[in-house]
Amino acid sequence: MMINSITNEEIFRPLTGNAFRFNCHKDISCFNECCAKLKLTLTPYDILRIKNRLELTSDVFLEAYTNTDMISHPRFPMVRLRMDDGEKGKCPFVKAEGCSIYEDRPGACRIYPIGRAARMMEAGGEQNTADKFFLVEESHCCGFEEKKLWTLEEWLSHEGVSEYNVMNDKWLEVFGSPKSLGSEETIQKKMQMFFMASYNLDRFRAFVFQSRFFDMFEVDNLLKDKMETDDVSLMVFAFDWLKFSLFGEMTIRPKA
Secondary structure, eight states: OBSSOOOTTOOEEEOOTTEEEOOOOTTSTTTTGGGBSOOOEEOHHHHHHHHHHTTOOHHHHHHHHEEEESSSSSSSOEEEEOOOSSSSOBOTTEETTEETTGGGOOHHHHHTTEEEEEEEEEETTEEEEEEEEEEEOOTTOOGGGSOOEEEHHHHHHHTTOHHHHHHHHHHHHHHTOOSOOOOGGGHHHHHHHHHHHHHOHHHHHHHHHTSSHHHHEEOOHHHHHHHHHOHHHHHHHHHHHHHHHHHOOTTSEEOO
């Protein structure tokens, strides 16, 4: 699975020698050109960061800024950032001076011009992420003509990618799982649960806290208190809930 997916028009090249030359700044001739006509998949953590940045509920953000893609993945719905109407099809958050949500930009934008393909591998009963990195050399990009030299590790650290990768990999354990979803009769309800727990954290919080959830499942009181206000803790719990509700994994324990 490719975690950082932007468009169908990239030119992927191997990252050789663990180093590359690149720089992007407002005086470069192609500034902002990479922020248009994107097919940008948003992960749950992307959505969380952006909707909190904009001080929007999950419902409002999803309605105003995204489209749901039901066909690109063989099993699960994907959420994509909706480009502005018009010939240029710009990202709704790009301005003349650059990205207006830069500190909370999606992981795919954050890591660019590096691409990351990640897949889950199971060994010894444990799941681990296997990464492959490559360069995304689009024809319009002049950043590769700059002299600034980066190692892969320097770039990932400079762009603040690690927190995104940690959260995305937790979701990949669900999204990339080959495990059976069970009988056909349950698929529609499971897709609704997947969408809510992945993309609509506000509704998931209501699902957990405004129901008999804690009467039916064992949840540590400290974790329960933390999830009530801490979005990241709640999101990690949501991924565990999906493993339980979709695949029957014992990541959540029912009360006896």
